[in-house]
Amino acid sequence: MQSPWVQRTLAIIYPPRCLGCGGLVENTMGLCGDCWRDTSFIAGLTCGKCGTPLPGESDTGETCDDCLRISRPWGAGRSVFQYRGTGRKLVLALKHGDQHDIVGPAAIWMARAARELMENDTLIIPVPLHPWRLLKRRYNQSGLLANALAKRTGHQFCGDALMRVRHTESLDGKNRDARFATLTNAITANPKRAAMIEGRNILIVDDVMTSGATLAAATEACFTAKAAEVRVVALARVGKDT
Structure with a gap:
């Protein structure tokens, strides 16, 4: 120190x-x-599945229109801010600009947003990158966020619990159906880490949630590996007005 x-x-x-x-x-x-x-930090009433902000007030859990239309395999989800303005700039700087100093503050914000999702035995894991994309980018931004969140909260972290077994094209510009089709069978549990997932409460970390296709594929991989419960947290949530 x-x-x-x-x-x-x-x-x-x-x-x-x-x-x-x-x-x-x-x-x-x-x-x-x-x-x-x-930075459009998300507060107040939010969707219990993805964390997107909702109008009004409620004493019970609410679900946004997208999560009502699309079956979400995970139990609950949260997001820190909306993907616009400075929030969008921060995500892009981390993802493509090597600006890793964003990770520390992001972990603090994510810990606050996801505090109700974590239990004593929660295992924190990132959405994986395909090896070719990881080689090109040199780091997995979701892995950096997940590791920092685990250190911040004192929970166990496993950076390679999941694997991208199929190289997929970029999801940028694709509609919801195309995103889900692209991610079908693209993510699986790492056989070497399956024992860590079995029977555990899992928190999957991603940098951005758009349609939820990537997080859905990662969640299904965890359940295939016999996870007890899966929840998700994203740094940013893409909204309808972005």
Whole structure:
């Protein structure tokens, strides 16, 4: 651990910057006022399956229109913010810009969003990348988020519990049906880790939830490996107005 003197010295040499715009901020884990206001953090009434914000108030669990139309194999889901504005910028910077300093704050936000989804024996795992895509990108952004979330919450983490056994084309621009068709049988449990999944409560982590096809494929792989319960959390949720 760095001494306070070292930390103060580094802060003078490398003053903390906003994760969104790069402007000066008070600490290394923050957003400036403008970027914070431009990040659509999800609060209040939300869908219990995907975490998308819902209008009004309710004392009971509610489900959004998408999750009413589409069968969700997981039990419950949460998302941190909507995929727009600064939230979208943060996801893209992590996914394609090697901006890994986003992971720490993201883990704090995800821990708050998913606190009701985690039990004592919860195993936290990421949505996997195909080896070819992992080789090209050099890291799995969902793996970074899942690992940081596990450290933050004290739960067990397994980065290779699931595998992409079929290389799929990019889902960008595809409609809901095409996304589900593309992901069919593309994800399976890693035979070497199946014993870790069996009988466990699983929390699957992804960076973005759009149609839910990827998370559905990952969930089904967990249930095939005899998971007891599966829940999901995404950093960002794509909404109808994005």
